[in-house]
Amino acid sequence: MTYISPLTPHQQEARKLVILGSTGSIGCSTIKVLAEHPNRFEVLALAGARNARRLAEQAAALRPPFLAVLTDEVAAELKALLPAGYTPAILVGPQAYVDLARMPEADIVLAAQVGAAGLPPAFAAAKAGKIIALANKEALVLAGHLFRQVCHETGAVILPVDSEHNALFQGMWGHDSKDIRRLVITASGGPFRGKSLEDLRQVTREQALAHPNWSMGAKISIDSATLMNKGLEVIEAFHLFGLPLENIDVVVHPQSVIHSIVEYVDRSMLAHMGPTDMMLPIAYALGWPDRLPLSLEPLDLVALGQISFEAPAMDIFPCLRYAFDALRAGQSFPVVLNAANEIAVDAFLGGRIAFLDIPALVERALEAHTDTDVTSLDAILALDSTTRATVRSWIGN
Numbered sequence: 001m002t003y004i005s006p007l008t009p010h011q012q013e014a015r016k017l018v019i020l021g022s023t024g025s026i027g028c029s030t031i032k033v034l035a036e037h038p039n040r041f042e043v044l045a046l047a048g049a050r051n052a053r054r055l056a057e058q059a060a061a062l063r064p065p066f067l068a069v070l071t072d073e074v075a076a077e078l079k080a081l082l083p084a085g086y087t088p089a090i091l092v093g094p095q096a097y098v099d100l101a102r103m104p105e106a107d108i109v110l111a112a113q114v115g116a117a118g119l120p121p122a123f124a125a126a127k128a129g130k131i132i133a134l135a136n137k138e139a140l141v142l143a144g145h146l147f148r149q150v151c152h153e154t155g156a157v158i159l160p161v162d163s164e165h166n167a168l169f170q171g172m173w174g175h176d177s178k179d180i181r182r183l184v185i186t187a188s189g190g191p192f193r194g195k196s197l198e199d200l201r202q203v204t205r206e207q208a209l210a211h212p213n214w215s216m217g218a219k220i221s222i223d224s225a226t227l228m229n230k231g232l233e234v235i236e237a238f239h240l241f242g243l244p245l246e247n248i249d250v251v252v253h254p255q256s257v258i259h260s261i262v263e264y265v266d267r268s269m270l271a272h273m274g275p276t277d278m279m280l281p282i283a284y285a286l287g288w289p290d291r292l293p294l295s296l297e298p299l300d301l302v303a304l305g306q307i308s309f310e311a312p313a314m315d316i317f318p319c320l321r322y323a324f325d326a327l328r329a330g331q332s333f334p335v336v337l338n339a340a341n342e343i344a345v346d347a348f349l350g351g352r353i354a355f356l357d358i359p360a361l362v363e364r365a366l367e368a369h370t371d372t373d374v375t376s377l378d379a380i381l382a383l384d385s386t387t388r389a390t391v392r393s394w395i396g397n
């Protein structure tokens with residue numbers, strides 16, 4: 001397995017962090033974790049994209065020497081918002097994220113940008129042999145096969161932040177892979193669990209964004225509503241943990257208090273339970289192999305009363321099935337799946353297509369595709385780009 005840490009336990013020196021996507025939902029939860037452990041971490045860099053105001057607030061509190069944003073306009077806005085006397089270097093554009101991800105001084109890169117834009121920096125961190133606290137699941141969906149090879153070559157370590165994978169990692173830690181029979185990824189079922197296809201024709205953007213248990217960014221919230229999030233997570237688990245796809249299952253667990261389950265060869269199952277708060281997996285990844293205390297409210301089991309499980313309704317939410325199919329069909333299919341999904345989700349959020357057009361566009365893109373070579377980052381990014389253009393042309397924008 002590629003995720004054995006080179007760090008010694010109970011390391012005393014402050015770990016130097018680069019936080020990519022600091023202005024997002026995961027980024028903000030990360031900053032709350034840091035506030036509870038000010039002496040354990042030193043922030044070298046914070047990177048947002050367009051939210052200059054939030055980045056300025058974070059930077060004013062943490063004073064990192066480097067900041068990054070997507071455009072010159074946002075950089076100018078950011079500069080004007082910084083406190084007097086604090087003059088960090090402000091880097092601009094996609095290359096800035098790559099440069100920060102491979103900074104020699106950095107111990108850990110937290111990769112929390114949304115979408116395929118997160119791939120080049122996460123890949124640069126892997127090539128530079130960093131410890132990567134990975135929230136950006138899309139990076140593994142597109143290039144999991146390349147990460148595996150690069151981590152092996154450079155000694156880079158991927159510590160999963162995605163709650164299910166972090167839970168699985170906790171259940172696998174200390175075990176040889178021959179001890180593990182099956183990984184069971186839990187799914188909330190999203191805001192439309194139990195709905196019929198007829199019901200789904202009518203749903204609005206606001207209904208789709210209203211996740212029953214988690215507060216998250218817009219794109220992943222829509223992915224949860226279509227079950228594409230769970231599909232992406234199956235592909236993520238496949239690459240992270242190296243088990244055959246047949247040994248990875250999904251079960252709907254509407255309460256989202258069991259974050260995932262490891263089944264061992266003797267058929268015992270270890271379920272990871274905890275509050276539905278991303279501070280928990282973030283702190284585990286940043287502190288690993290130590291476990292950092294957090295001031296979260298405990299899970300009140302008596303108040304919770306009951307937990308339940310059911311099979312995912314793949315006939316109503318076919319995106320989950322498309323992800324399994326894409327992984328079986330060949331290495332380039334998940335790239336197409338992801339690109340089509342990103343364009344479709346963006347169009348849905350922009351009011352240009354209906355909810356059920358998301359799975360329809362993904363299916364059409366997969367059907368139109370024949371397997372191509374994706375053995376380099378450039379080839380992956382090229383396929384990502386052409387798929388986006390094709391799906392945009394279908395939508396008509």
Ligand SMILES: NC(=O)C1=CN([C@@H]2O[C@H](COP(=O)(O)OP(=O)(O)OC[C@H]3O[C@@H](n4cnc5c(N)ncnc54)[C@H](OP(=O)(O)O)[C@@H]3O)[C@@H](O)[C@H]2O)C=CC1
Nearest residue numbers: 021023024025026048049050051113114117135136216217
């Ligand atoms: N939120 C959650 O609870 C979970 C999230 N994840 C994964 O973590 C990642 C982040 O999710 P989340 O925090 O919810 O997303 P958000 O939309 O809340 O935040 C996205 C972050 O990425 C930045 N960003 C947006 N576009 C670009 C771009 N083109 N280039 C560089 N940076 C960009 C945003 O900057 P700005 O806002 O400044 O424009 C922001 O910092 C996703 O891959 C998601 O699947 C995984 C598990 C749980």
Ligand SMILES: CC(=O)[C@@H](O)[C@H](O)COP(=O)(O)O
Nearest residue numbers: 162163187188189190224229
């Ligand atoms: C918090 C987290 O990790 C999300 O990926 C979450 O799992 C989304 O919920 P769903 O189970 O509804 O996709």
Ligand SMILES: [Mn+2]
Nearest residue numbers: 162163164233
């Ligand atoms: Mn998840």
